[in-house]
Amino acid sequence: MVHGTHNAVEDSRNKDIKIYINGEFFTRENAKISVLDSGYLVGDGIWEALRLHKGVLVFLQDHLDRLWQSAATVGMQFPFTKEELVAEVWKTLKLNNMHDDVHVRIMITRGIKKTPSQDPRLTISGPNVVILPEYKKASPESKEKGITLFTSTIRRGSPDYLDPRLNCHSKLHEVQALIQAIEAGADEALMLDVNGFVATCNATNFFIVKDEEVFTSTGQYCMNGITRAKVIEACKINNIPCHQKDFSLFDVYGADEAFVTGTFGGLTPVTKIDGRQIGDKPFGDFTRKLSGLYHDLIDKAVLNG
The missing domain is CATH 3.20.10.10 (D-amino Acid Aminotransferase, subunit A, domain 2)
Known part of the structure; x- marks a missing residue:
């Protein structure tokens, strides 16, 4: 068995979670991103991880500030505000009826490329946004x-x-x-x-x-x-x-x-x-x-x- 800091208590509810991709929701099996996505092609993406504890996204402002700092560092422009992103996170959590012991991963890539390349000018879409919530309680x-x-x-x-x-x-x-x-x-x-x-x-x-x-x-x-x-x-x-x-x-x-x-x-x-x-x-x-x-x-x- 794998042992490390990300060991979690097994939770069968995770097989039925709905994952957010650009405003739509998908089952785990159908949650997919194009092979021309910037993150897949050249690792051109940023991410953030949040904990939902007793109905509260703990230290939310700190996480948002770090995410926006990351975006500024890599020169990525978001077409949404912090408030709008948080609203999408809550929409995802409510759809999954999640309240406690939840780990939320937010992944944002620069978008879809016209062709495989590092060049950001060849990006032909807005950022791809994925919100992946899971029931994850650290293994005691x-x-x-x-x-x-x-x-x-x-x-x-x-x-x-x-x-x-x-x-x-x-x-x-x-x-x-x-x-x-x-x-x-x-x-x-x-x-x-x-x-x-x-x-x-x-x-x-x-x-x-x-x-x-x-x-x-x-x-x-x-x-x-x-x-x-x-x-x-x-x-x-x-x-x-x-x-x-x-x-x-x-x-x-x-x-x-x-x-x-x-x-x-x-x-x-x-x-x-x-x-x-x-x-x-x-x-x-x-x-x-x-x-x-x-x-x-x-x-x-x-x-x-």
């Missing part, structure tokens, strides 16, 4: 077990050629890193930046705990994670020292605890890195405390609607 067994990491030789890119903060469809280097980790017997990959400092994982952000202080990368070479930002915010609110700085594998191997963050899984503990045991239990006490503080922010977001 996987969270308690934790994950193992292997440090990949594939580095996170420099901001001057593919900024790691960009949520784009071009993920091949992260897939390569993950394949290395899997072949080494680990669950997921730890990735270094171009200077050899710890940056992020292939699909999540990375933190370590040492002497009840929290450390994560500078943020220049890692994904612009909303959950990462919320953990940093939770530390600030609760007077927990949290440092965004360069650190190396030397610091990682000597950490008291380590964990990764992501929209789907929240905080997931790390038990081993490159075969070295991290901490004295699968789910460290400090990581568990931080996970609780993160969920307090989710509860506050739900309360505020």
